[in-house]
Amino acid sequence: MRVLISGAGMAGLSAGITLGALGNHVTIVERAGHLRVNGSPIDIRGDALGIAGRMGILDGIRRHQVTMTARTRFVDADGNVVAELPADEVGDSGDDIEIPREDLAHVLHAALDPATSLIFGESIEELHDAGDDVAVTFRSGREDRFDLVVGADGMHSLTRRLVFGPERDYLRHLGFYIALTNLPAEHDGDPGNPILNWPGHMIGITRYRDVALGVLNFRSGWIDYDYHDLEAQKRILLDAFAGHDEWQVPGILDAVRDDPELYFDSVSQIHMPVWHRGRVVLLGDAAHCASGLSGRGTSLAVTGAWFLAEALRTHPADLAAASRDYENNQRPYVERAQATAGPGGDLVVPATQEELDARNARLRAMAGHSRPGR
Template identity: 40%
Template sequence: MRTVLISGAGIAGPTLAYWLKRAGYAPTLVERAPSLRSGGYVIDFWGLGYDIAERMGILPAIEQAGYHAREMRIVGDDGGRVAGFGTRVFDELTGGRYVTLARSDLSRLLFETVGHSTEVIFDDEIVALEEMPGGVRVQLRRGGERRFDLVVGADGLHSTVRRLAFGPQQALERHLGYGVAAFEARSYPRRDDDVYLMYGQPGRMIGRFSLHDDRTLFVCIFADGTARWPATLAEQKAQLREVYRCARWEWTAILHELDRTNELYFDRVSQIKMDNWSRGRIALIGDAAFCVSLVAGQGSALAMISAYVLAGELLRAGGRHDEAFRAYEARLRNYIGAKQRGAERFAAAFAPRTRPGLWFRNQVIRAFSLPGAARFVVGRDLADRLDLPSYRWDNRDAASV
C-alpha cells in the first residue's frame, strides 16, 4: 500500500487523509502542535467545500456546531447602527447551503473522520526532506527518520514543507497590506446572538460575534506597513494597543479581554503565489500552495477542494504521482487564480484606509438590501465556477475509513 506523509492536521490535512484512504492509500498525519488547535476565528462555509463535507457525512455535525447569522451590522462610536444587511441574501446566493462556524470546529470534525484509523503524530514536525528513487526520506524533529512514497504539505501559510522543497516564504508571499488578530473571551457582558458587529475607523476594524457556551469572538483587521512583524504575544498585544489607541465603541472593554487572553491569533493578510504546486514526489495543497488570504472567506473550503482533487487524481492516475500532480494543478489553477483576484478586491472592504473609503463601503453595504444588488456586488466572488469531479472511490462506508 502506498504511503503518504501529510504535514498539518488543520483543514486540508484531515480532508486529504480521508480521501486518500478511500483511494487505497495509507496516510500519516504529522502536526507540530501538541493537539488539535482551538480558538482562532470563525469562517463562512459554503459552495464546493460544503458539498465535500456532505460527501464525507459530516454536514449534520457542521450545521449543529455552526451558526446561522441573521445580520451583519456596522456600528458607530456609540454602538448605534450605521449600516448593515440581513444575511438572507447569502442564503439566496448559495441556495441555503451556507453556515458560519469556528474554524477549529471544522478542523475537529474533519479530524474525527480519520483520527481513529490513521497514524497521527502530534508535537512533531518535518525538519528535512530528501527525494530518492521510489520515495522521500523524511527527518522528523522528534520521530527520527522515516520513508514515504509521497509527502504533501497541508501546513498553511507558513508551510514548512513549502520552505524545505521550494524555498523561503518571502519569495512566494504577497502581503496585501493588512494584519489580522483574533481571540475569544468568556462572559463578555454584551451579546448580540446571530449578529456580526463591525466597528471601523480609517485603516482598522473590530468585529464581535457571540459564540456558543457564553464565549465571544473578537476579530481585528488593520492596515499594516511595518517592516518588523511582532513575534511574541506581548509584542502583538502592544501593537494592537497602539493601532487601536484612538478607537471608541467597546474598545476599552475589549482591551481588558485582550490583556487577559493567552491565545491570540495574529498574522499578516497574505497570499501565496507559486508557478508549481508540486516538485517530484512532494506536493502542496490549501494555503501552503495558494493561500488566497484570510479575508477572502473561502480558505477552508478551498483547502478541502484541493485535498479532494489531489486524492482523486492520484486514484485516477493509478498512483502515477507525476501524472496526478499535473492533473490536479491543471484542474484547479484558473479557479484558484480567480479566487485570489477576488480576495484582492475584497481585502480593503474590511478596513478602508480613509474616511471617504469608509463612507463608500457603508453605502455599498446599505445597497445590499436592494433586490439583486448583493448578487451584482459579490455574486461572482461567492460563485464556485468549477465542476467538482466524480472519482471512482472505494465503496466502503465512510464510517469505516
C-alpha cells in the same frame, strides 16, 4: 503507499480522509499539541459542499451550522448602528454553510480512518527526496521514509520552505493585518456582531453560541516580526489601536493583552507556479492561500484534498501525472478565490473617512431598497 501529511488543519485533516479512503497508510503530524480550533467560524461554499457529501462529512457539518455573518452590523463610537452588512456583500450564495472552526476540525477528525495516525507535538525538521521515496527527520529526532509527503502546514509552511525555497518568494501581502482574541463571558448573549471603524482600522465582536471573539483589522505595509513571538504580536496590535477609548475598544484590547492564544497574522496570499516537486506536494494555504478576505480557504482545502486523492486514484503508478491532474483541477478554484479577496478589505476596513462614509451610505441604501413594499 505510505503518506505523510504535515499539518492537522482543515487541509491536512481533509487529505487524511481522502487519502486514507484509498487504502494508503497515512500519518499526520501537527506541530501544536492539539487540534487547531481557535478562530472565527468559517464557510464551506460551492462545489466544496458536494465534495463534502462524497467525503461523508456533509451531514456532520450541517449539524453544527451557525449564522454569524448574517448578523454583522457597523456601529459608531457610541455603539449605535449606522449600517448593516447584507449577505450578498460577502458572497453568500444562500447555500453556503458557516461552521465554527472547532466543530469542523472535530467533524474531520472523527471521519479519519481508524488506521490513520495523528501525532501531535511533532513536525518535519528535514526531508530529502531520494526519487523512490522521501527520507524525513522529525523535530523529535525520529526518522522515517514515505512515498509521498503532503505539505498542508499553512501560509507559513515549513514544508514549502524546505522544498521550494523561502516564503518571501511566494507571499503577496494585501496590506492588512488581522487578529482574533477570546473575550470574557460578559460579552456572550448579544445576537449581533457589531463592528466599529475608523480610517484604516476595524474592531468588533463576533458571537456564536456561547463564544465571543474580538476581531481586529488594520491597514499596514509589511511588518517584519517573528510570527512565533506572541508578545511581539501583541505589541504591534496594541500600538496600532492605541489612543482609542470609544465603545468597547478598551475591553477588547485588555483581552488582547491577556490572551495566551491570540491569533495575529498578515492578510496575505501565496502564489506559486507549481504545487509539487518530486514526491512532495502542497495543499491548502501552503500552496495557494487566498486570505480570509476571500472567505474560501476552507472550501479550497476540501476541493484540493478531493482532487489530490482522485488524481492519485487515476494515476496510481505515476505521481508526476497525478500531481499535474491535481493542479489542473484545483487551480481554477484558487484563481477565483484569490481574485475575490481584493474588494473585501475595502468593504471591512475603508482607508479614509470619505470611503467609510460612502460605504455606510451605500449599505443603508441597499437595506432601504430591500424592505418590503420598496
